[in-house]
Amino acid sequence: MQTLIPQINHIKSSTRFWCMSITIATALSLLYGGQQESPDQPTLSLAAVLGGEIAPGFKTADQVMALQFPLDHGPHPAYRNEWWYFSGNLVDEQGLHFAYMLSFFRIAILAPGTDLSQQSHWASRHIWMAHIALSDVANNRHLQQERFSRGQPGMAGVTIKPLTLWLDNWQVKASAEGFPWQISVNTADFSLQLQISPVKAMVLQGERGFSQKSPGHASYYYSYPRLQTSGTLKLQGKQHQLTGLSWFDREWSSSALGDDQVGWDWFALQLDDGNDLMYYQLRDTQGQAQASSQGKWMQTDGTNNTIRPKEIDLQVLRYWRDESGTNYPVQWSLSYKTRAKRWIITALIDDQLMHTAVKYWEGAVQITDPDSKKILGRGYLEMTGY
Amino acid sequence: MVSRLLWQSSLRFMRQQYWQTALSFIAITLGVAIVVAVDLANESARMAFDWSVSGLDGQVSHQIVANSGVIDEALFVNLRKQLGITRSAPQLEARIQCLGESFSLLGIDPISELSLRRHAMAIGNEAMPQLMQQANGVILLRQTADRLGLKTADDFICQYRGKPLQLKLSSTLAQAPNPAFERLIITDIANAQHMLGRRGELDKIALELNDAELQAIKTWLPPRYRLIDTQRRHGGVSAMSQAFHHNLTAMSLLVLLVGGLLIYNAMTFSALRRQRVIGIYRALGLSRRELITLLLVESVVVAVPASFTGLALGLALSQYLLHLEIQTIDDLYFRLTVSGFVLSPASLLKGMILGVFTSVLATLSPAMNASRVAVINLQRRSATEQHWQVRYKKIAVIGAAGFVGLYLYEQLPTQGLTSAYIALILMVFSFCLLTPLALSLSCRILEKLVRPWSSISLRLAIRGVAAGISRSGIAVASLAVALATVMAMTIMIASFRFSVDTWLTQSLSGDVHISMPKPPQDKAFHTALIDDLRRLDEVGHISSRRSFRGETQAGRLRIVSIENRLLEHYPPLLAQVDSALQRYIQGQGIFISEPLAYHQHLQAGDLFSLYTQEGLKAFTVLAIFRDYSSSRGIVSVAPALLQKYWPAQAIDALTLRRSESSSYDELLTALKTELAKQPGDYPMVSIRTIRERSLAIFDRTFAITQVVDVLLLIVAFIGLLSALLALQLEKSSEYAIYRAIGMSRLQLAALILQQTCLLGFSAALLAMPLGFLLAQRLIHVINRRSFGWSMEQVFPVEILPQSLLLAIIAALLAAIYPIAKMWQKTIASALREE
Incomplete structure (x- = not known):
């Protein structure tokens, strides 16, 4: 019987999976180990966690496969890990800007075939984790919470028909006919009730949803880059009616990244002209972007183009330093050379650091024109390995 | 300077x-x-x-427990899903025996523990997830594992209710965050439910609540559950x-x-x-x-x-x-x-x-x-003694005043244990103060009594004691207190043991006790099983017991219901209302045990509230019965009442009596054969064994008091020895004069022996009333206030000669050294010292 940690160590997956595996594994080691996180060396734990073999007993993402919906919104217990990611930029009646990020992670601790011999409903093959963050831009405030649960007996999980995804009282639930989906999150600080519906079709990332990260390592990955969002936020006894756009990302796999990859910068940008851009830059130990970095240009008319690293030029314009002294790039210049476009990407709040078991920066950004300074859109940025 | x-x-x-x-x-x-x-x-x-x-x-700040003692695990899920109480963790516990030691098997959910941060910190990064991955994996403190001779990945067998549990040591903890870990075996909740046969059940839900959550839970929690403030419970x-x-x-x-x-x-x-x-x-x-x-x-x-x-x-x-x-x-x-x-x-x-x-x-x-x-x-030594002859009378007056004060103190309406001890100490102290006078008076009386016929040497011995009262008074007092303490403890323990034994004999009816398998089978199964057993020729009578921990107005207590109980096997009722038994059987009220009645100030006819499936409900206390099984108390309800308010409770044990025509062995064989046909295990134990075990535990309980008794005697003996030595050695010059006027060494030795024996004898005599008084207090005041137990007082007569013997032996031993010293000295050298 393997331990959880080595199993996590063996996870080879796409970028965002990476985040999950780091978070879970390091979360366990940090929380259970009772050690202080070493903020100046987050990559150390990352390097320690990643690498290794594909674990036996799990299916691997190794070929293009026809994805089926709504089935594939649901669980994939044959694979080691999967996640559901939501983020969005919203405004209230008075034009106050709020952004949110909600993610659910499933991580297997036992392979699908293993015998759960215990006469108990608590016998679980999975651990669940969820993160919520709310950026209150007007007040320069970033609220967040992290939760864990085992899968059984019913504290967390996912079912289909209709899709229901939950951990404790955080829930995403599809209506009987599919969309809209209801997001319901309650924390001690705020409560968020949202309704999301796609205004642009689903985009299969990589090759028809098969996302090859490096030789031998891949995942299944799709997105809803643009979902019309409305709902309410209760914050400090005040209710806000919100509208705006959300983004949904979905990925599952059983394998992780290469040992030389220490972090990434992931951009999910929604432009006011109706085009969307997703790009992730994988950084190696030298901090250089790797060739396996990739993205997608998703146009208003529904046509999509894969983006290769050579088409992109990313420059850091400004850093923000956290309490531990780590520098996070909070302003970028992103050039999409193929289309002769250049944008300035700026964090709406510098400190959108997730103080979860493993720190990462995940937050709302604003896209501006470098020359006219005009706001061209909004989006989300995720940065790890700093 | x-x-x-x-x-x-x-x-x-x-x-x-x-x-x-x-x-x-x-x-x-x-x-x-x-x-x-x-x-x-x-x-x-x-x-x-x-x-x-x-x-x-x-x-943690709070706990949820069930009135029936068992929490449905769905409650935990709902707590999380409906209320979003994330700082919560399930718990399942059982006492198990492993390699000759007793442990607490604790089933936890490692992931939930993250939110409470109690066990999590200690358990280490690899150990916790391992718990969830190994079907019988457990975690022990490293030093405990070392003591038991276990290494990681070792299998070991423990016993739970007489059944073997196969455990595997999946990892060890390097250090205990808290010494409680020493006797803990930690396992995943799924394993715990599986091993203990308690699928779907939890014992507790631990919670860390803020005010808002507390209010939310209070309104939400179904009446069959109860929220407990942990600090208050402790x-x-x-x-x-x-x-x-x-x-x-x-x-x-x-x-x-x-x-x-x-x-x-x-x-x-x-x-x-x-x-x-x-x-x-x-x-x-x-x-x-x-x-x-x-x-x-x-x-x-x-x-x-x-x-x-x-x-x-x-x-x-x-x-x-x-x-x-x-x-x-x-x-x-x-x-x-x-x-x-x-x-x-x-x-x-x-x-x-x-x-x-x-x-x-x-x-x-x-x-x-x-x-x-x-x-x-x-x-002049005599000056001190003269001084003392006046003083001990004054001291005795203080002692007598002490007893009067004690009597007045007793009249105060106080229930406290501390005051009981103060009174006890006061009594002993007053007694000590009275000792010199008592000794001196008894010497005088004794001298008068023996004068007509005794030898001069005896009279010399008696007078010597009285003359050296400053010395002998203290010696006698300390020996008497020690002897009295030992006597009191002996009387108390004997009375206690007698009462426990009587109670055991009466309440443990029948020949064989059978534990029902866990998880409990359905009711039809139980009825069928009892019918099957009843059909056996060897079985004369069967009574069944349902027992669980339920919530009451006085906290969590054991609630017991015995079906088909013979009249003679009801425990002794100490106080009751009219036609109590009849009303009890009809389910019109409850019986409570003596400690509960004592601690809660309840009398027959009062109301006592229990949490039932319908919420809190008050029942009439029909009678108070004697019971030593719990110092907190237990509640006994008739099957009719149980059926109405706690219908889910399954039979957990049967007690069988053999038929008149069969022997105990025949009954056992017949039962084994019959039960082998049934699913599950049925641990059987003879009632005699239960009784013996109970008494063995009783004896073990008082082992420590006996050890302290012995220590006390040793101290008293040293005291006596030093006092006697002082007395005798002081008199060496006096003895020299006796020798000079013709007393032989042997006669002088006899004198010394007589004197020490007299002291020992006086101490033993004085110890008797004090011992008896102390015993009275221990039995009727201290024990009652401590445990709420009453007991029938017995008087083990043998302690009288025993303490006398003890005192005399101490006295004889104390005489050896002075005699030896006197023996060695020549008259001349002894006289010269004067």
Whole structure:
């Protein structure tokens, strides 16, 4: 019987999976180990966690496969890990800007075939984790919470028909006919009730949803880059009616990244002209972007183009330093050379650091024109390995 | 200033009278050792108790428990999903035996624990997830694993309710965050449910709540569950153990008293021995202050090293006492998960203060006397005795006043345990004060009685005792207190044991006790099984028991219901309302056990509330019954009532009696054959074994008191010895005169023996009324206030000759040294000393 940690160590997956595996594994080691996180060396734990073999007993993402919906919104217990990611930029009646990020992670601790011999409903093959963050831009405030649960007996999980995804009282639930989906999150600080519906079709990332990260390592990955969002936020006894756009990302796999990859910068940008851009830059130990970095240009008319690293030029314009002294790039210049476009990407709040078991920066950004300074859109940025 | 010459004189005295210095030394050492030992053991046991309680539950603010004792795990899921109470964790516990030791098997959800941050921190990054991955994996503290000789990945077998559990040590914890881990076996909740056969069940839900969540839960929680403020509950649990500690503290106070007397005696003697020298010093112009300083410094010089030796000895002794004490708490009250020894500085300090201060105090009084008395008188021993002849009468008046005060104190409407102990100590103290007068009076009476026919030597012996009352009074008092304590304890324990035995015999009816398998089968199954068993020729009568831990207005208590109970097997009813039994059977009320009635101030006819499936409901207390199974109390309900309010409770045990035509073995064989056909395991145990085990536990409980008894006797013996030695050695010149006027050595030896025997005999005689009084108090006041138990008082007659014998033996032993010394001395040398 393997331990959880080595199993996590063996996870080879796409970028965002990476985040999950780091978070879970390091979360366990940090929380259970009772050690202080070493903020100046987050990559150390990352390097320690990643690498290794594909674990036996799990299916691997190794070929293009026809994805089926709504089935594939649901669980994939044959694979080691999967996640559901939501983020969005919203405004209230008075034009106050709020952004949110909600993610659910499933991580297997036992392979699908293993015998759960215990006469108990608590016998679980999975651990669940969820993160919520709310950026209150007007007040320069970033609220967040992290939760864990085992899968059984019913504290967390996912079912289909209709899709229901939950951990404790955080829930995403599809209506009987599919969309809209209801997001319901309650924390001690705020409560968020949202309704999301796609205004642009689903985009299969990589090759028809098969996302090859490096030789031998891949995942299944799709997105809803643009979902019309409305709902309410209760914050400090005040209710806000919100509208705006959300983004949904979905990925599952059983394998992780290469040992030389220490972090990434992931951009999910929604432009006011109706085009969307997703790009992730994988950084190696030298901090250089790797060739396996990739993205997608998703146009208003529904046509999509894969983006290769050579088409992109990313420059850091400004850093923000956290309490531990780590520098996070909070302003970028992103050039999409193929289309002769250049944008300035700026964090709406510098400190959108997730103080979860493993720190990462995940937050709302604003896209501006470098020359006219005009706001061209909004989006989300995720940065790890700093 | 005391000159160097004086110090030298002082030192030389100590060296010359080495045996006396040694005796003082031993007295202080022993007194300190026993007080420290009892105190340290007490303190450690108390800490162990606290840790055991807080180790599991103390780190959370609240708990949810079920009125029936069993929580449906769906409650936890709903708590999370509906209320979003994330800082919550399920818990399942059972006591299991592994490799000859008792452990608490604790089923937890490692992931939920993250939110509470209690066990999580300790368990380590790899160990926790492993728990969830190994079907029988458990975690132990590394030192526990080492002690049990287990290594990681080793399999080992434990016993749960007589059934084997196969466990695998998946990992160990390097260090315990809290000593409670010493006796914990941690496993995943899924494993725990599986191993204990408790699928779907939880014992507790631990919660860390803020005010908003607290309010939310209060309105949301179904009535069959109850929210408990952890801090408040612990108050209750520790109050329970408090009673036990009070018992031991009382004993250690008695030890303190006897130890104090002993030290006093030794130090007084030391001062008296030197009266002549002191007289000379004074005659030579030594001031009073100088004299007092000299004597006090002397006493400190002996007391400090003696106290340190006492501390060391006490430390060693306490380890042994702690072992006994932990065992007792374990057996009686609570599954103590900790056995760690605590070195309490307060206990050590107490011992040190006792040793040094008692010595100083004991020296102060004779030193003051010596400094006050006219120089010429100081050279005469008789002066002190004259002084004493007046003083002991005054002292006796104080003693008598003490008894009167005690009587008045008793009239106050107080229920407290502390006041009971104060009264107890007051009684002993008053008694001590009366002893010299009692001794002197009895000597006078005895002398009159024996005068017509006795020998001169006996009369000399009697008069000697009366004349040396300053010495003999204290010796007799300390021996009498020790003997009386032992007697009282013996009477109390005998009465207790007798009552427990009677109660066991009456309440344990039948021949065989069968535990029903867990998880409980459905009711139809039980009915069918009982019918099957009833059809056996060997079975005469079957009664079935449902027993569970339920929530009541007085906290969580055991609720028992016995179906088909024969009338003669109802426990003895101590108080009841009219037609109590009939009304009980009809389900019109409940019976409660004596401790519950006592602690809750309930009488027959009062109302007592229980949490039922319909919420809190008040029931009439129809009768109060005798029960020693729990010092918190139990509730007995008739099957009719159980059916109505706790219908889910399954039968957990059967008691069978053989038919008149069959033997016990035949019954057992028939049962084994029949039960083998049924699914599940049915552990069987004979009622006789239960009774024997219960009594064995009882005996073990009082092992510690017996050990302290023995220690007390040893201290008293040393006290007697030193007093007698002093008495006899002082008289060596007197004896020399006797010899000079024609008494043979043998006659003189007889005189010494007679005198010591007389002292021993007096002590034993005086101990008897005191012992009896103390026993009365222990039985009717202390035990009642501590446990709420009443008991039938028995008087083990054999303790009278026993204590007499003990006293005489002590006296005889004490006579050996003076006789030997007298024997060696020539008349001339003895006379010269005068």
